[in-house]
Amino acid sequence: DTAVSQTPKYLVTQMGNDKSIKCEQNLGHDTMYWYKQDSKKFLKIMFSYNNKELIINETVPNRFSPKSPDKAHLNLHINSLELGDSAVYFCASSQGLVGEQYFGPGTRLTVT
Amino acid sequence: AQSVTQLDSQVPVFEEAPVELRCNYSSSVSVYLFWYVQYPNQGLQLLLKYLSGSTLVKGINGFEAEFNKSQTSFHLRKPSVHISDTAEYFCAVSVKQHGSGNTGKLIFGQGTTLQVKP
Numbered sequence: 043d044t045a046v047s048q049t050p051k052y053l054v055t056q057m058g059n060d061k062s063i064k065c066e067q068n069l070g071h072d073t074m075y076w077y078k079q080d081s082k083k084f085l086k087i088m089f090s091y092n093n094k095e096l097i098i099n100e101t102v103p104n105r106f107s108p109k110s111p112d113k114a115h116l117n118l119h120i121n122s123l124e125l126g127d128s129a130v131y132f133c134a135s136s137q138g139l140v141g142e143q144y145f146g147p148g149t150r151l152t153v154t
Numbered sequence: 155a156q157s158v159t160q161l162d163s164q165v166p167v168f169e170e171a172p173v174e175l176r177c178n179y180s181s182s183v184s185v186y187l188f189w190y191v192q193y194p195n196q197g198l199q200l201l202l203k204y205l206s207g208s209t210l211v212k213g214i215n216g217f218e219a220e221f222n223k224s225q226t227s228f229h230l231r232k233p234s235v236h237i238s239d240t241a242e243y244f245c246a247v248s249v250k251q252h253g254s255g256n257t258g259k260l261i262f263g264q265g266t267t268l269q270v271k272p
Contacts, residue, residue: 075260083192085260085265087260100259142188145190145197145198
């Protein structure tokens with residue numbers, strides 16, 4: 043009964059590959075987010091969707107494409123992976139655009 | 155533009171001692187304020203939040219924080235820490251917009267590693 047879940051937890055891949063990370067929340071929230079945490083643990087928002095509508099797109103390379111098939115899911119697809127994409131990616135959700143966000147356990151992406 | 159500064163990258167403290175983790179923010183508009191905790195290899199968990207009302211906010215695990223608008227600070231405190239409090243702590247702000255302008259965007263500080271020693 044995990045609130046926000048992500049798959050996979052670990053992802054190791056080679057440069058140039060395309061990969062996806064999936065996120066699901068069972069909290070009934072209408073807003074979902076993707077954050078990137080770099081090797082220095084700095085967290086930065088990448089995207090957010092509210093009722094399946096893109097709200098935030100934070101100067102992320104267009105190799106990154108979020109997709110929200112419904113309010114409970116927000117997937118992240120990454121094309122042509124680069125070494126600098128190695129990081130931990132967190133999905134989060136909230137009810138509305140004010141207040142606390144609930145975070146998933148993270149996906150550690152390693153690009154070799 | 156908004157920014158968040160956590161003044162200490164690491165805070166070592168002995169068990170049962172009090173601790174304060176400092177957070178200052180820069181914003182020309184009103185903000186909502188949050189503290190999150192991240193245990194090793196886990197996601198972030200909300201400790202407490204300030205949206206409005208009383209400036210002293212109590213959270214989980216015995217933590218509290220005080221919003222000081224004049225000093226643009228939101229320092230986190232605990233009177234007596236436990237070994238299990240060892241973790242990374244993040245302060246975050248979200249801009250308070252009127253009407254339908256909120257985006258939910260959280261701007262995080264750099265994090266403070268709390269190391270509780272026996």
